Amino acid sequence: MKLEVKELACGYGGRVQGVSFALEAGEIICLPGPNGSGKTTLLKTVLGLLPPLGGEVRLNGKRLNYRARRFLAQTMGYVPQNHIPPFPFRVLEVVLMGRTPHLSALASPRDEDLALARRLLRDLGIAHLEERPYTEVSGGERQLVLIARALAQCPRILLLDEPTASLDFGNQFMVLQNLRRLAASGLAVLMTTHFPDHALLYGHRVLLLRGGEVVGYGPPGEVITEESLARLYRVKARIVRVQLDGAGEARICIPLM
């Protein structure tokens, strides 16, 4: 499985230009960038929710056919940044909606669909919310429900828009560890993030966007540097290496006052 984005132009008034990258099974690509740099626009265009203005998106070498909605829904999952719940569906029902592309028209979810939805709720630590109306859970809990719904699709590619933005410290780590585990079993992940540390710790590659243009693409340690953080966010930061007990070393980013 390989998703290739070539010279993509998109957005409102063509703000996003010349974006190229390739995402393969098993990889996590992190997409940091300042507010308004075009991250959500890029994800929505790759998903076919916004029309591309130029360039192309290829899956396994073939141009992606955005009219094949069922195939797309079986292949690509999406966790949006904001979701305004229209109806007070139960949390379990929202997760089961992720099974729709795998069911025939008008069919009800089967026992195995229910078992999968419940397992995902357990994996994400929100099994106790199963019966709660989706409109009456917290922002972070809703984010976890949306992740469960996207995973219920059993996609081969998962696009997430700031998946850890509303999560507490423990749940951020839990979600990122889950994504790492899923990637290790073959899922391809593209996620936007406002946390350079998350890109340093979890990304196989990083795509940096600024003002709709790619200003860096490659291994996290090469792309996320003190210089690029200063250029991108106008923040002086130090990147330090931390020795992990028996698990090599990690780099983290500390803003300087």
Ligand SMILES: Nc1ncnc2c1ncn2[C@@H]1O[C@H](COP(=O)(O)OP(=O)(O)OP(=O)(O)O)[C@@H](O)[C@H]1O
């Ligand atoms: N519906 C819209 N209509 C017109 N312009 C829009 C719309 N949505 C976003 N934009 C503009 O497109 C540009 C990119 O927005 P986008 O949401 O992709 O940024 P982002 O990098 O995801 O930002 P953030 O980090 O704040 O979520 C911004 O200048 C934004 O104002």
